[in-house]
Amino acid sequence: xxxxxxxVTLSLLTFFSVSFALAEGNEYQKTLNxxxxxxxxxxxxxxxxxxxxxxxxxxxxxxxxxARVGGxxxxxxETGISHMFEHMAFKGTSKIGTSDYKSEKRLLDRLxxxxxxxxxxxxxxxxxxxxWADIHKQLAKLWISDEFTREYERRGASGMNATTDSELTRYxxxxxxxxxxxxxRMEAARLKDPVMRQFYQEREVVLEERRMRTDDSPEGKLxxxxxxxxxxxxxxxxxVIGYVNDLKKLTASHLDKFRKRFYVPGNIVIxxxxxxxPDRDLPIVTRYFGDIPSAPMPARPTMVEPKxxxxxxxxLEHESSPAMYVGFKKPIYPDPDDAVISVMSxxxxxxxxxxxxxxxVKDRKIATSVDVFEAPGxxxxxxxLFGITPKFPHSNxxxxxxxxxxxxxxxxxxxxxxxxxxxKRAMAVxxxxxxxxxxxxxxxxASVELLHHDWKSLFNWYDQVMNVSAxxxxxxxxxxxxxxxxxxxxxxxxxxxxxGR
Numbered sequence: 087x088x089x090x091x092x093x094v095t096l097s098l099l100t101f102f103s104v105s106f107a108l109a110e111g112n113e114y115q116k117t118l119n120x121x122x123x124x125x126x127x128x129x130x131x132x133x134x135x136x137x138x139x140x141x142x143x144x145x146x147x148x149x150x151x152x153a154r155v156g157g158x159x160x161x162x163x164e165t166g167i168s169h170m171f172e173h174m175a176f177k178g179t180s181k182i183g184t185s186d187y188k189s190e191k192r193l194l195d196r197l198x199x200x201x202x203x204x205x206x207x208x209x210x211x212x213x214x215x216x217x218w219a220d221i222h223k224q225l226a227k228l229w230i231s232d233e234f235t236r237e238y239e240r241r242g243a244s245g246m247n248a249t250t251d252s253e254l255t256r257y258x259x260x261x262x263x264x265x266x267x268x269x270x271r272m273e274a275a276r277l278k279d280p281v282m283r284q285f286y287q288e289r290e291v292v293l294e295e296r297r298m299r300t301d302d303s304p305e306g307k308l309x310x311x312x313x314x315x316x317x318x319x320x321x322x323x324x325x326v327i328g329y330v331n332d333l334k335k336l337t338a339s340h341l342d343k344f345r346k347r348f349y350v351p352g353n354i355v356i357x358x359x360x361x362x363x364p365d366r367d368l369p370i371v372t373r374y375f376g377d378i379p380s381a382p383m384p385a386r387p388t389m390v391e392p393k394x395x396x397x398x399x400x401x402l403e404h405e406s407s408p409a410m411y412v413g414f415k416k417p418i419y420p421d422p423d424d425a426v427i428s429v430m431s432x433x434x435x436x437x438x439x440x441x442x443x444x445x446x447v448k449d450r451k452i453a454t455s456v457d458v459f460e461a462p463g464x465x466x467x468x469x470x471l472f473g474i475t476p477k478f479p480h481s482n483x484x485x486x487x488x489x490x491x492x493x494x495x496x497x498x499x500x501x502x503x504x505x506x507x508x509x510k511r512a513m514a515v516x517x518x519x520x521x522x523x524x525x526x527x528x529x530x531x532a533s534v535e536l537l538h539h540d541w542k543s544l545f546n547w548y549d550q551v552m553n554v555s556a557x558x559x560x561x562x563x564x565x566x567x568x569x570x571x572x573x574x575x576x577x578x579x580x581x582x583x584x585x586g587r
Contacts, residue, residue: 134354134378140362141360148525168344237272263361305577357532398573404577406579459471
């Protein structure tokens with residue numbers, strides 16, 4: 087079942103443990119009001135926002151630091167920098183991760199003097215290559231690898247990780263509530279005093295990650311091609327992990343400038359869920375985070391993707407089985423059509439009884455799987471994407487023909503009232519049960535606050551979903567599911583020049 091960010095955020099309703107039936111009545115509204123009263127939000131003098139939600143009796147909490155920065159904020163030549171910084175944020179500070187920062191800094195500074203001399207393949211002149219290698223040997227003796235994460239592990243941390251997408255970078259972890267002061271100290275330190283140590287080794291890690299997920303993966307490569315064809319002007323065309331040539335040109339100096347631009351207080355939200363008490367804990371947060379200097383908010387992309395005026399397609403010829411994406415341009419929340427499209431996509435492909443799955447996989451047996459999701463982000467108009475994997479010996483185009491027939495039926499007749507009811511029920515059950523962890527809920531609270539400037543806006547989206555009608559779905563199907571508004575991306579097996587042609 088497809089669940090996008092704003093839908094996932096609604097899964098915070100898990101804590102209510104109410105049935106869908108109750109959620110439709112007065113009990114639902116009462117529960118929402120109770121939740122809204124329980125969440126407390128504060129803004130420090132420097133602009134950093136803090137959200138608290140106390141729940142449960144266990145002496146644990148989840149802490150999240152979220153920054154409004156991702157792939158859509160990057161410019162050509164520096165794609166992948168947001169994700170690269172996420173990796174570096176675990177390398178420590180001037181006091182954590184090194185045995186002698188003064189000596190380390192001198193060596194790191196020298197690396198940044200040499201780095202611009204690298205060619206496009208990352209190679210240096212012979213003399214500088216020798217010095218480069220010697221500097222890294224000296225640094226290896228000073229570095230205390232993984233000290234930052236080990237400090238957390240020694241205090242009982244679990245689920246420590248980070249993610250970067252098109253709009254957001256988030257760092258999250260679970261800890262015993264007795265370690266709240268420790269969390270604040272560590273997270274504030276990596277915002278104020280990160281050291282770009284082991285940068286060039288970590289750059290190779292990211293390049294390998296890209297090779298595995300994109301360059302050596304037919305579907306990963308196809309998805310990147312799809313974005314490039316779908317977004318001719320908007321930065322959604324760029325992969326979050328970045329292009330190889332851009333990654334090879336990144337230096338630690340680039341990341342430091344990036345941090346100073348985007349990791350400013352007004353662009354950050356901290357969220358806590360679990361055994362927390364804002365009256366007790368806000369002064370601790372203020373002590374550690376309140377002295378981060380205020381700075382101007384980073385500018386956001388202003389380019390609007392022009393209206394598409396005809397079907398676009400792209401084909402990847404590869405020695406692998408066929409696969410296909412069919413994407414339609416669509417609006418995002420708070421546009422009311424966003425909620426309608428969500429219910430429509432659930433009806434079309436959200437379950438094993440949906441029309442697309444039933445006809446392509448179960449009845450005709452021409453596909454092995456059907457999926458639906460939204461991409462690549464949630465801050466700008468995006469794509470409703472259907473993924474279809476043909477079953478041998480059937481082709482992409484055979485599946486596309488039947489896909490079009492199913493879409494045309496929906497546009498002509500609309501869904502039944504029963505289909506709408508089942509879709510809403512399934513969506514409600516999923517987000518009511520999606521997030522049971524403190525960490526997931528904290529991530530969602532911070533994310534919605536950053537994207538929509540008010541975490542409570544997520545309830546408006548839920549209400550829109552519950553008010554969707556069959557007539558609404560028929561209308562949006564005819565408005566958005568049209569060939570002039572779509573992109574078809576296919577992997578075709580080049581070992582069989584006739585397959586899928």
